[in-house]
Amino acid sequence: MSERDELLTPKQVYAEYGFSPQTLANWRWMDMGPDYIKQTPGKGGRIKYKRSAIEAWLESVTVKTGGAAA
Template sequence: MTDRPAHLNQVQLARRWHLSPRTLERWRWLGQGPAFLKLGGRIVYRLDDIEAFERAQLRTPPSTAEVPA
Protein backbone atom coordinates (compact mmCIF):
# COMPACT_ATOMS: atom_id res chain seq x y z
CA MET A 1 0.00 0.00 0.00
CA THR A 2 1.23 3.53 -0.79
CA ASP A 3 1.10 6.76 1.18
CA ARG A 4 -0.51 8.44 -1.82
CA PRO A 5 -3.82 10.10 -0.92
CA ALA A 6 -6.89 8.92 -2.82
CA HIS A 7 -8.51 12.38 -2.75
CA LEU A 8 -7.46 16.03 -2.64
CA ASN A 9 -9.64 18.82 -1.36
CA GLN A 10 -9.99 22.14 -3.18
CA VAL A 11 -7.15 23.84 -1.31
CA GLN A 12 -4.77 20.92 -1.87
CA LEU A 13 -5.54 20.80 -5.59
CA ALA A 14 -5.18 24.57 -5.88
CA ARG A 15 -1.72 24.30 -4.29
CA ARG A 16 -0.76 21.44 -6.63
CA TRP A 17 -1.63 23.54 -9.67
CA HIS A 18 -0.60 26.93 -8.20
CA LEU A 19 -4.13 28.28 -8.66
CA SER A 20 -6.54 30.12 -6.46
CA PRO A 21 -9.17 27.88 -4.82
CA ARG A 22 -11.71 30.33 -6.29
CA THR A 23 -10.56 29.32 -9.78
CA LEU A 24 -11.55 25.73 -9.01
CA GLU A 25 -14.92 26.97 -7.70
CA ARG A 26 -15.47 28.91 -10.92
CA TRP A 27 -14.49 25.90 -13.04
CA ARG A 28 -17.03 23.74 -11.17
CA TRP A 29 -19.71 26.36 -11.70
CA LEU A 30 -18.87 26.52 -15.43
CA GLY A 31 -18.69 22.73 -15.76
CA GLN A 32 -14.95 22.81 -16.48
CA GLY A 33 -11.99 21.20 -14.76
CA PRO A 34 -11.66 17.70 -13.37
CA ALA A 35 -14.53 15.58 -12.10
CA PHE A 36 -15.27 16.06 -8.41
CA LEU A 37 -17.26 14.49 -5.61
CA LYS A 38 -19.58 16.39 -3.32
CA LEU A 39 -19.73 14.52 -0.03
CA GLY A 40 -22.15 16.37 2.21
CA GLY A 41 -20.83 19.92 2.07
CA ARG A 42 -17.30 18.88 1.13
CA ILE A 43 -15.81 18.93 -2.36
CA VAL A 44 -13.04 16.45 -3.07
CA TYR A 45 -11.23 15.40 -6.22
CA ARG A 46 -10.15 11.81 -6.81
CA LEU A 47 -6.45 11.62 -7.61
CA ASP A 48 -7.20 9.36 -10.59
CA ASP A 49 -9.53 12.04 -12.04
CA ILE A 50 -6.95 14.78 -11.42
CA GLU A 51 -4.25 12.81 -13.23
CA ALA A 52 -6.61 11.99 -16.13
CA PHE A 53 -7.46 15.69 -16.45
CA GLU A 54 -3.76 16.59 -16.43
CA ARG A 55 -3.05 14.03 -19.19
CA ALA A 56 -5.91 15.44 -21.26
CA GLN A 57 -4.40 18.94 -21.01
CA LEU A 58 -0.99 17.84 -22.30
CA ARG A 59 0.02 19.74 -25.41
CA THR A 60 3.17 19.31 -27.45
CA PRO A 61 4.71 22.26 -29.27
CA PRO A 62 4.91 22.03 -33.05
CA SER A 63 8.14 20.75 -34.48
CA THR A 64 10.50 23.49 -35.65
CA ALA A 65 10.71 21.64 -38.98
CA GLU A 66 6.97 22.30 -39.52
CA VAL A 67 7.16 26.02 -38.78
CA PRO A 68 7.66 28.11 -41.96
CA ALA A 69 10.75 30.32 -41.86
Protein backbone atom coordinates in the same frame (compact mmCIF):
# COMPACT_ATOMS: atom_id res chain seq x y z
CA MET B 1 -8.37 3.08 -2.66
CA SER B 2 -4.89 3.24 -4.06
CA GLU B 3 -2.49 6.03 -3.15
CA ARG B 4 -2.96 7.43 -6.67
CA ASP B 5 -6.69 7.81 -5.96
CA GLU B 6 -6.14 9.73 -2.77
CA LEU B 7 -8.90 12.28 -2.16
CA LEU B 8 -7.75 15.89 -2.02
CA THR B 9 -9.55 18.96 -0.73
CA PRO B 10 -9.48 22.11 -2.88
CA LYS B 11 -6.81 23.52 -0.52
CA GLN B 12 -4.65 20.43 -1.04
CA VAL B 13 -5.12 20.71 -4.81
CA TYR B 14 -3.90 24.31 -4.55
CA ALA B 15 -0.86 23.30 -2.49
CA GLU B 16 0.14 20.54 -4.91
CA TYR B 17 -1.01 21.81 -8.32
CA GLY B 18 -1.40 25.58 -7.92
CA PHE B 19 -5.11 25.88 -8.80
CA SER B 20 -6.77 28.05 -6.16
CA PRO B 21 -9.96 26.91 -4.43
CA GLN B 22 -11.78 29.84 -6.08
CA THR B 23 -10.52 28.81 -9.54
CA LEU B 24 -11.69 25.25 -8.89
CA ALA B 25 -15.10 26.59 -7.76
CA ASN B 26 -15.36 28.72 -10.91
CA TRP B 27 -14.52 25.71 -13.07
CA ARG B 28 -17.18 23.61 -11.32
CA TRP B 29 -19.73 26.38 -11.90
CA MET B 30 -18.76 26.56 -15.58
CA ASP B 31 -18.84 22.74 -15.88
CA MET B 32 -15.14 22.46 -16.73
CA GLY B 33 -11.95 21.42 -14.97
CA PRO B 34 -11.18 18.10 -13.31
CA ASP B 35 -13.94 15.72 -12.22
CA TYR B 36 -14.83 16.05 -8.55
CA ILE B 37 -16.78 14.37 -5.78
CA LYS B 38 -19.44 16.27 -3.85
CA GLN B 39 -19.56 14.55 -0.48
CA THR B 40 -22.53 16.47 0.95
CA PRO B 41 -25.53 18.04 -0.81
CA GLY B 42 -26.28 21.72 -1.17
CA LYS B 43 -24.39 24.85 -2.11
CA GLY B 44 -21.89 24.45 0.73
CA GLY B 45 -21.28 20.74 0.09
CA ARG B 46 -17.79 19.37 0.73
CA ILE B 47 -15.81 18.88 -2.46
CA LYS B 48 -12.97 16.41 -2.99
CA TYR B 49 -10.86 15.57 -6.02
CA LYS B 50 -9.33 12.18 -6.82
CA ARG B 51 -5.65 12.62 -7.57
CA SER B 52 -6.09 10.36 -10.62
CA ALA B 53 -8.90 12.62 -11.93
CA ILE B 54 -6.66 15.68 -11.67
CA GLU B 55 -3.80 13.88 -13.41
CA ALA B 56 -6.13 12.65 -16.19
CA TRP B 57 -7.58 16.14 -16.67
CA LEU B 58 -4.11 17.69 -16.84
CA GLU B 59 -3.14 15.14 -19.49
CA SER B 60 -6.30 15.91 -21.50
CA VAL B 61 -5.59 19.66 -21.59
CA THR B 62 -1.87 19.35 -22.30
CA VAL B 63 -1.05 20.79 -25.72
CA LYS B 64 1.51 18.70 -27.57
CA THR B 65 4.18 20.72 -29.35
CA GLY B 66 4.87 20.05 -33.01
CA GLY B 67 1.27 19.11 -33.72
CA ALA B 68 -1.68 21.04 -35.11
CA ALA B 69 -2.21 24.61 -33.93
CA ALA B 70 -3.96 24.85 -30.58
